[in-house]
Amino acid sequence: MAQRPRVGVTGNGRRWSPSWWCTRIALWLVGARAIRLSVHHAWTGEPLDALIIGGGDDISPEHYGDDVNQQVRLDPERDQLEIDWIEWALEHRKPLLGICRGLQLINVVKDGSLYVDISELRQQTYNRSGLLPTKQVKLRANSKLAALCRKTHLRVNSLHHQAVKNVGQDLQVVGWDLDQFTQAVESTDHTPILGVQWHPEYLFYLPAQLAIFRWLCCQGAACQANS
Numbered sequence: 028m029a030q031r032p033r034v035g036v037t038g039n040g041r042r043w044s045p046s047w048w049c050t051r052i053a054l055w056l057v058g059a060r061a062i063r064l065s066v067h068h069a070w071t072g073e074p075l076d077a078l079i080i081g082g083g084d085d086i087s088p089e090h091y092g093d094d095v096n097q098q099v100r101l102d103p104e105r106d107q108l109e110i111d112w113i114e115w116a117l118e119h120r121k122p123l124l125g126i127c128r129g130l131q132l133i134n135v136v137k138d139g140s141l142y143v144d145i146s147e148l149r150q151q152t153y154n155r156s157g158l159l160p161t162k163q164v165k166l167r168a169n170s171k172l173a174a175l176c177r178k179t180h181l182r183v184n185s186l187h188h189q190a191v192k193n194v195g196q197d198l199q200v201v202g203w204d205l206d207q208f209t210q211a212v213e214s215t216d217h218t219p220i221l222g223v224q225w226h227p228e229y230l231f232y233l234p235a236q237l238a239i240f241r242w243l244c245c246q247g248a249a250c251q252a253n254s
Contacts, residue, residue: 031060032247033073037109037129038081039102040067046081046228050126053231059244064112066104074254077122077247080109080129082226085189090132091140110136122219122246124239127187130212130222137195142208145190151205156186158229164210170201171213172221175242176235183210183225183236190224198222219246 034054038047051061059077064070084102090110109129113136116123125133131141142148152162160182166173173179181202191209194200197218202211204224214220223239230236 030251031058032076032244032251034059034061034077034079034243034247035064035070035075035112036061036079036081037064037105037112039083039105040065046083046226049228049231050079050081053228053237053240054244056231056237057241057244059240059247064108066108075121076251076254077124077243078112078116079124079126079243080113080132081228082127082129082186084128085143086128086132086135086141088141088143091135106132117218120218121250122243123221124243125212125220125222126228127224127226128189130209130224131189131191133220133222134191134195134198134212137198139191139195139198140193142190142192144188145206145208146188148208149206152185152208158184158186158226160184160230160233162204162225164202164204164225166211167201170211171242172201172211172223172239175238177238178235181235183223183227184229185224186226187224 054061087101162185164181164183166179168179197215198212199215200209201213204210210224212222227236227239
């Protein structure tokens with residue numbers, strides 16, 4: 028029997044982390060095995076076939092050339108840990124999924140920038156955070172993500188107040204909310220990169236959201252077969 032693809036999952040280091048447990052369940056449902064990576068969960072050296080950069084605290088503005096004195100909730104150790112893992116995935120061409128903060132950090136590593144706080148810039152979308160799929164997202168019709176989800180309009184959850192400002196190298200925006208803030212990115216080359224601004228791990232009961240994890244599992248299985 029083929030071994031389940033091994034997916035490294037970064038996130039906060041707290042013992043009780045709902046995001047970690049939901050991501051682990053989602054990956055298991057699509058045939059992959061999650062391996063937790065954080066400042067308190069060191070990598071054992073077990074080979075990884077794919078990587079998820081999870082959601083969480085804000086990214087320090089120093090990483091994208093903005094004002095470091097702005098009021099943001101930071102985790103410098105996690106920033107560096109995840110930057111290192113993103114660079115590792117890019118170097119080894121491992122499939123990479125960014126969730127919320129993860130999308131933003133992939134964008135930053137690829138020389139993009141962020142809005143530090145979009146709360147005052149919103150016109151059409153509520154700033155109220157929530158785990159339920161209440162926010163509208165439109166996907167580019169010819170995008171990989173639209174093909175995966177089999178939809179060009181999604182209802183998603185929202186927990187963020189930062190967003191992509193300038194998109195990074197070799198990335199393209201393929202999803203927008205009603206205020207035209209970036210909600211999804213893909214690579215423009217053949218690198219297996221996908222980033223979503225929402226939290227699909229809390230929506231794994233929806234087929235369109237579980238399909239995102241299935242894509243990563245399939246990409247990881249291909250890497251496993253070629254290793």
